[in-house]
Amino acid sequence: MSKILVDTIDTRSGTSNITIGSSNASQITLKSGATLTNFPDNSPVLSIGLASTQTISDNTWTTVVFDTEILDAGNIYNTSTGVCTPTAGTYLMIFTATVGGDTNSSLQNAGVKFSIGGTVYAEQTMNSASNNTRYANISTSYAHTFDGSTYVLCQAYNDVSSGTPNVYGVSSTRLGTTFQMVKLIT
Secondary structure, eight states, X not given: OOOOOOSEEEOTTSSOEEEESGGGOOOEXXXXXXXXXXXXXXXXXXXXXXXSOEEOOTTSOEEOOOOEEEEEETOOBOTTTOOBOOOSEEEEEEEEEEEEESSTTOEEEEEXXXXXXXXXXXXXXXXXXXXXXXXXXXXXXXXXXXXXXXXEEEEEEEEESSSOEEEOOOSSTTSSSEEEEEEOOO
16 A cells, blocks of 8 residues: 655645644644535444344234444434434445244244335345244345434344244344444445
């Protein structure tokens, strides 16, 4: 990798300048009325997980209520309701869920999706009816432009032949059921 080392950049007229990293410091100093403009804001950023297992109704799309905020820069997520209301902008969202039943070979069908303002986006499903399993990991991702008042929900679905349908949480919320949302710089 190449580097360009500079102490001062002068404007063409010489009336204002920008000092960059003088004395090996990480800084930008504006002088003589110079301004920095058009730097987009890519906050907030959201990363949440499910630490404890959530029981859901069989054959019913259910909102996952994540109970652990790893990062919620902007306070856009409500851990009581599972509702996320991001500020205006375009976001990349990633939702991964570990779903299943509490007995071996009971999971027949499962799915995950985003409900944005009540409309379904990026639904991913799996069908294992002929080869039932206990667990499945399902992921979906989607980029969406929000207006600052529209909400998003992460929803999961289980169809089990016996036992209790669950969305599984684990003590390490980096694993299992997670949701990340990053505002894109546009």
